[in-house]
Each structure stands twice: as C-alpha cells, then as structure tokens.
Amino acid sequence: MTTPNGPVELQDIVFPDQANHYGTLFAGHGLQFMAKAAFLAGRSVAQRDVVMAGVTGVEFLSPIPVGDVLTLRAWVSRVGRTSMTVCVTGLAETLGAPREEVLKGVFEMVAVDAAGRPIAIERSYISKETA
Template identity: 75%
Template sequence: MRKLRIMTTPTGTVELTEIVFPAEANHYGTLFGGNALQLMAKAAFLAARGAAQRDVVMAGVTDVRFLAPVPVGHVLTLRAWVSRIGRSSLTVCVTGLAATLGSPPEEVLKGIFEMVAVDGKGRPAAIANAYVNQETA
C-alpha cells in the first residue's frame, strides 16, 4: 500500500490515507479485516507516540467494529486521536472513512486502542507532565 501520513495538531491526532489494492483484499474483493486492523493499529501507535513523545506499545484493543466493506480501489482515511492520558497509558480512538471518486466518505470501521508509554527496556514509563498539563489545562 502506498502511504501518506499527515500529523495534525493537536499533538496526538493522526490521519492516514490509504488506497485499497488487490493485495490487501480478501476473496470478496474487499479490504481483508486483518489488514484493516493492522492499519488501525498503526494509526493508534502514531497518535499515542506523538502525544506521549516517547515509544509506546499496544496493551489492548476494545470494541473494534467493521461497519461496511471497503472495496478494492476505494480510499480509506483513518483518523486517530488520543482521548485519555494516564500516568503511562493512553486511550486512542480510531475511525475509518472510505470513499471513491464522486461519493462522500462513509464510516466503515472504528475501534479503541489502549497504548502504554515505555522506556528503553520496554517497561511502562511516565508520560511527560508538561504535555499532560498543557492538554488538560
């Protein structure tokens, strides 16, 4: 897949735009669910890493929903934003909108990802207070 990543403000918000190619499709000619989940995880990772300003790992995924199929040739835009910041954990919401030329975007997937900031040894690490205070003030 060709990828275009655009970081937008505020920090912790990400938008990824992808086109669905046949290699990412299932036998029905639509985006394979495993590939959709991989893209969602990537968007969640980038949003959490931007907000935490350090490396993060995925701790869990809840309430993933595939609302409509995404046919080959459609453009999928994933939007991810941090909805909660804890001491070392973050909750990231991801939504996906699909469109083809001449049609309005339609919400096709969504999910919630729990991410944890980690240190160089992969252990949970505190998120900088400066960011937390700035965003919650």
C-alpha cells in the same frame, strides 16, 4: 499528520493484495491500519514510543472495496500515568461518492522505555485538549 497533541490522519488506498476473497479489505489489514494510526497518535502525545496493550470495541461497519481511499483519524481521549486510550475511526471514499464511516475502534497504548518497560508520560507534553 497534525500537531503533537492533535488528531492524526493517515490516508491509504486499498490494493488487491490487502483484499479478501470478496475483493474488499481483509479485516487483518484493517486492524493493522488502525493500529498504526493509534501508535502514531499515542507516540505524539507521549513523546516516546508506545506499545499496544489492548483493543476494544472494534467494528467493521461496511466492506471497503479494492481501490477505495481509506482515511484513518486517531486521537487520544484519555491519558493516565503510563497508558492512554486512543480512538480510531476509518472513512472510505470511492471516486465520486461521499466518504462513509467504515471502521472504528478503541486502543489502549502504553508508553515504554528503550527496554520496552512502561514509563510515565510526562505531563508537560500533554495539551489541554488531551488532558
């Protein structure tokens, strides 16, 4: 993971219990990985908890076989009063082969207080690259 307002990177390996009947990453697990990366990137910028309000444009570009290493990269592309847009891409790597883009999506995240209600994102936390 990187600095509070920079991109977040996560790595994981695809295990058999995350696969579908074809031996590749089940889409539900792919969405879960992407949502986790979006949450971490959003929380880093907002400096408070965030929840997912929506997902758009999710694409599964290629199958990800069991044993591949999946690297997810998430960054905040827009910050509003209480919400933000987080872009996520996923790269898969098989031993001895170059990384290939396999997933991408856009997540809308909302900053929330302890009761789970939307709360304003303090501008002092936002870097110039994010704003």
